[in-house]
Amino acid sequence: MMCKYLMSILVSLICTINIIAQEWNKNWPILKTFEGKYLDEVAMPLGGIGTGTVSIGGKGDLRDWEIMNRGAIGYLPAFRLVKPTIANGPFFALYYKEQNKDAQIKVLEGPVAVKDYYGDWGSEAINSGFPRFEETTFAAAYPLAQINFKHTDVPVDVRLESFNPLIVGDEDKSGIPVAILRYVITNNTDKPIETSVVGMVPNYIGVDGWTGEPKDNFNEYRENDNIKGVYMYTNGVDKDDVNWGTMALTTTSTEEVSYRTSWAKLAWNWTFREFYDDFLADGMLTDHPELEKNDNEIKRGEHVGEVFEVRKDKIKTPPATLAVKQVLAPGESKEVTFMLTWHFPNRKAWDIGKPKAGVEQENVGNYYTTLYDDAWEVATVTARDFDVLENETVQFVSSLVNSDIPTVLKEAGLSNLNNLRSQTVFRTEDGLPFGWEGTGSIHGTKIGTLKASGWGMGTCSHVWNYESTTPFLFGNLSTKFRETEFLYAVNEDGAQSHRIGLPLKEKGTSFKHWAADGQMGTIIKAYRDWQLSGDDAKLKELWPNIKKAMEFAWTGIWDTNKDGVMEGPQHNTMDISYVGPNPQMAAWYLAALKASSKMAGHLNDKKFEKECNTLYTKGSAWIDANIFNGEYYEQQIPEGANKTAQLGKGCLVDQLVGQYLAHTADLGYVLDKNNVQTTLKSVMKYNLVTDFNEHLNTFRSFALGNEKGLIMSSYPKGELLDEPFPYYTEVMTGFEYSTGAHMIYEGQVENGLEVFKNVRDRYDGFKRNPFNEGEFGHRYARAMAAWAGIPAYTGFHYSAVDKTMKFNAKDGKYFWSNGYQYGTVEISGSNDEKTIILTSKNGALNLKSFTLNDYGIINFKKVKTFNKGEKVKFIIVKS
Known part of the structure; x- marks a missing residue:
């Protein structure tokens, strides 16, 4: 009996420790935290240099979908099955089931903003009917954002960690068309809990908020050694169109993965209800494919080398839906990482989204699409290099923030x-x-x-x-x-x-x-x-x-x-x-x-x-x-x-x-x-x-x-x-x-x-x-x-021509970056003498001299190399 009592105390302590430890990712720096009304307008873009972005909102929603070659703040690719207002847009949601209790689902978003409560048909907020969390807190040091989801009746802690790679001096690694979303879930009870995180993104290829329309869009489940997920493509949009390309929703998880390449197209609001009931049943998804194999004839093109026909009840922007189910032991935390990737090669010259009749804009292309074949390859390569990309991003941001x-x-x-x-x-x-x-x-x-x-x-x-x-x-x-x-x-x-x-x-x-x-x-x-x-x-x-x-x-x-x-x-x-x-x-x-x-x-x-x-x-x-x-x-x-x-x-x-x-x-x-x-x-x-x-x-x-x-x-x-x-x-x-x-x-x-x-x-x-x-x-x-x-x-100045570096003489630890290398300098000492510790964090740095402005200078006997990661100490005497 005493052993059971001690065990329950231990489990309680483990849960308490996890609650405290899981509040924020301690390895990620934080500059500013937003909560309450100060979340309303927060929307941090995720994406790479020259690739476009999608933004993570302060309450956990995805908004401002700008991945198709044009700025499009305010655009949300929702599909409407009951016009004009009943719509489902991109979302992530949590399924959880405690022992001997009914399963529950919460969309991984905070409350709908009050400004969106009122419209001709009620709230015009996308996914407004979803059960949701009571509160969120958003902590960020760009491009690292964390969101804590809070609800008094939810027995797990949930934190979202979202980012995209940002590495000083490397515009290609900082130019990946990806939005990374990692959900960290912690069991706060003394019994195992089933959880499942599901993500949905409509395949809206062909329309970007300005022009175009989807045509013959399809989704396909794929997996390889690095990722599992849904690949989004089109058979109907012209390959030269500004909105033609591919997308993918993938996960790096090795847990139990299920998917839908589409949803059932039903009348009224039953399409959403059918999805909800399916997911609520066991945290798994049952597919509703829109392509059926037909060995007799080709009705609409070829797909993956096999002949298929298209279902009559096809949704124009079929929802790509991916779920990861796992069981959490008492006090245990697990991560589920999703990646949204894209690949749209047809950028038009100085395109303002309003084509003039009879004027054909030249296609100048996108550099990032020359580095990858499609959105699936983007996800595969990013997953392969994931740890390095994250670590280098965190190292840069931490060096500055700290x-x-x-x-x-x-x-x-x-x-x-x-x-x-x-x-x-x-x-x-x-x-x-x-x-x-x-x-x-x-x-x-x-x-x-x-x-x-x-x-x-x-x-x-x-x-x-x-x-x-x-x-x-x-x-x-x-x-x-x-x-x-x-x-x-x-x-x-x-x-x-x-x-x-x-x-x-x-x-x-x-x-x-x-x-x-x-x-x-x-x-x-x-x-x-x-x-x-x-x-x-x-x-x-x-x-x-x-x-x-x-x-x-x-x-x-x-x-x-x-x-x-x-x-x-x-x-x-x-x-x-x-x-x-x-x-x-x-x-x-x-x-x-x-x-x-x-x-x-x-x-x-x-x-x-x-x-x-x-x-x-x-x-x-x-x-x-x-x-x-x-x-x-x-x-x-x-x-x-x-x-x-x-x-x-x-x-x-x-x-x-x-x-x-x-x-x-x-x-x-x-x-x-x-x-x-x-x-x-x-x-x-x-x-x-x-x-x-x-x-x-x-x-x-x-x-x-x-x-x-x-x-x-x-x-x-x-x-x-x-x-x-x-x-x-x-x-x-x-x-x-x-x-x-x-x-x-x-x-x-x-x-x-x-x-x-x-x-x-x-x-x-x-x-x-x-x-x-x-x-x-x-x-x-x-x-x-x-x-x-x-x-x-x-007071930082650097010259690769003269191989010199300068700083103000004030004591402290300071960040520096010259566009190629970055690092820190630590300055300490007295009015007569200063100790310098110089570190280059991402490459070798060559210097002939180092100056403290209005204080003194050290001229090295020969060009001194500061190798990556080395902390090099030297003294400057006041002149």
Whole structure:
């Protein structure tokens, strides 16, 4: 009797331990947790660079299905058997059965949002009739998200771990078209429990929320040594169609797997009921195949080498359904891993989802589909490499999250990194990358009802200039962006098309518009990327057109008197053309001149080096002497010029954006340091709005109520123009991040962190999605300027050309990444001497010297190699 009593206590303790230990995956880092109302808008995209995504919602649902070559926020591939409203969409659900009790099913989602309670036929939420969990909690450090499901009457704990591989410096491993969902289930009772997790995804190949329709779609059960699952294909959609491809829902589980290649097509709501009753009976699925073998004739094509006929009661988008059943001992935890994979090869050139009659868009293809034959191969390869992919992803994110960098900088940098992996970015069949400004929603704008799957075609240079995510995490990909700009977008006279046409070889320069900020910014980025890569061969390849683009500044329409100052019409990211000298174009121009001088010097082009340096010196002195008003820089509009859509005397939020980018490239100051620092203090003083209830905004509203943010321009000295540039009253996160990061670079850390915090407070999960910062469209490219806050705070600079690395001298453990390698540096010591422990976590790093900014430097006797994983210690004495 005593043994039984002790055993029951032991089991109870085991269960208690498991409840505590299973709350979160302790190996996965967490940056932020969302719960209650702050879950409403949370939707984290899952997918790879250039592949499209599907998002995991804060309550466990799958939403925003954007895997078919177009941005389609809001699209959910539900099939409706009772129109207009009874529908079933993708879901995962839990079956559980305790001994001597009836079996139960709960959809693995939290409660339906209150905003979805009310419609013409009741709730319009998909799967709203499913029994569900009472509460969820969402914890994330992108791309790792965990969801805990809570219900007082459910005898098991359930946690979802969802992610996709993200590995610094490896755009292919970070470009896998996969969403991974791992459910961890823990038995909290003293008796065994039967459980089964089922997933359902409709085979909706052929329709993407914009165009097309499914036709002859079928599902097939398959298995191999790595995976079991349902392969989705079509026999009816044209193989050249933008929506043609394959999908797969698979599991790596070795437990008892059952499946349905479709559901029974019945009247009324009985189709769902039949599935539910079947699954409830024993946690297993009974198949309802839509193909029946027919040895006499071919009625609709061939399938797997055998002849089949199609059932008359076929569902157009047959549900691919997969279940994994297992028994949990008391206190035991088990995992069930599912993978959703896809393969859609037919991307059209700058496709906005609204084909024009009679206009055939060229197929530019997808790079990721050249790496795999179909969605089944994606799943097979991913399963084979699963542990390595997860471990490398967790190692990267943990290295950042566990560093002594302020949380808001880590959160902003990681959360906006997802923009690089959304439909904002794609890679054509040849591997070259391109980007929209932002992606579209199938619902369009509520004001004006304009719709587009992509907003702002052409990797718009004056937008993409702001982002600092790609170069520091995926250096090779960043260099490929420079290839598209300088090998294909520079015209004969040196003018650079600031929107790149596709197909590239035929239409790269077809957009005959030049942007002064865009063109100068790409030159600075070419210098930065060369420094990070050390690739002299690539620099030499790009140099003729870099030089030509730089010369256009004075042979074209901008600096026509060649004095280092732009006076001519300067088209820019405000979608207007400044006339006369102004700070925004001045800083871009000066930084480009300085970068060009350094590249020319390295390539022994002494004449051009001197020419650029002379213009830089002359222009920099003139700007500081003539347009700095003691508090900030202002535009000098020529006498008699048209003042419509100009800045004038305004204090512009990003007036020093060229200096910001120069700092990320370690170019030093291009304007007077004191003036620069005074200007940033003025921006914080005059442009920060702390209550938008009291602010007049005449254009788009990206901040409302009592939110805070930096507006585009203020007029503290009066003289607001009657018709100023259109965006002057708005806030936009990319401008805020670049300015906030610049403040941190200048040592104004408190102000910079406040700027970042104000943005992230607006994207809090309740008011807006923390993984979707918009501007002209969703997941806007400019918001990836957020990453710059990380190197700004640490003072990190790296040159593969000179083999040098730099950091601020502040004690702590800091993350670093140069686009190829990443790692940590630990700094400790006194005013006289610092101990450094440097680690490279994913590859060998070669250094000639290591500098602590404003403290000291160590020059190694010969090039020192820091091998992968080694912790190398050395001392720096204060100089």
